[in-house]
Amino acid sequence: MRRASGNARAVGLRQVATPAPLALELRALYPSLTDLPLESTALEVLDVSAGTRLFDAGAPCAGFPLVLEGEIQVSRAASDGRQLELYRVGPGEICIVSAAGLMSNRPLNAQGTAAARTRLAMMPPNLFARWNDHKPFRQFVFGVFADRLGDLMTLVDAVAFHRLDERLAGFLLERGRVIHTTHQALADELGTVREIITRLLNRFESAGAVKLGRERIEIVNATALQSLSGSALKSP
Template structure:
């Protein structure tokens, strides 16, 4: 675990902190689709992402989901930080978009390191800043972009974080994450295919024009 920590966080954290994370953190490997966090659960640890992609979603009163942002290697989740520090229940759902490797940090150490390590405090503040910007971008896309533009942005973001132009998903899953209907998504996907932006295959979408 120490080598992966140094490779992903060595440029951020000092050696003493890296060693503490190695001693107190819990290493986990999860498969695509694994639910790491559920709405309404108390959060007892914070994830440091070593590899893979995690998607973070919000749910409305009817049980419909909205994608907030993706986490990539070297990231952590500001919403998780907020729940951990405030000892409150989670308001988000976190699901592995791809196979992923993580190190889970106990709440007690998170609070201790804020006072002990400047690099940790800066990392936490930067994580809040980055996740806030991503959520503002999500709000902007809902408020100002047409659904076909939102869909294309969603596909491009997904291809970017997974580093793969072939996206394995269903029309229904996209509809859930963009908070719309499957019929609308299917119609817009066909429109994007006719425009030469994508190729549609069974449970797979290939981005052509990036």
């Protein structure tokens, strides 16, 4: 964590804190920033390793994250240690919990963790407010906001109306043929505990849908898995 220093205002110039390569990178990932004065703005850049907690539920939002590389996992934690993933934020995407925290000036209602080594630029709260007056940026933010809201409703639906085996099967299908992860991580994404994941995965293996290994799940029969999922992923 590094803060831009120096005092350019002393010589009557605006502070130039965002190096040109970073501005370029940002504009490539977030085209809606194109016409904004990135170069004359202090954006803090963080480079964190997998597992780093980036923000906590209950805390005020410290800034709006622009992900350059990696992925942030946003989830909700229960008092008994279980947790449930709400969504992930990758490069070029935005975090609606942060946006909501900034727009309503309320504490964040979820926690964010780096799911991998992650590099991100932090847009300070006042800057976020100011740049929302810029129509392209605003439209981008609120477009994604709206999309994520839909995802969240689908999640509510899944949690309220679907069995865990369906949800797990659907989840695996979204992750490609070979998945490298632990049972605990899967449990944390689905809001359950490790043992249940183990049990369900073993069932899937007995059914011939997957092959299991240490931190490894290979889908050997996607069709079977699909039918196990009951196609639980339909949005509306």
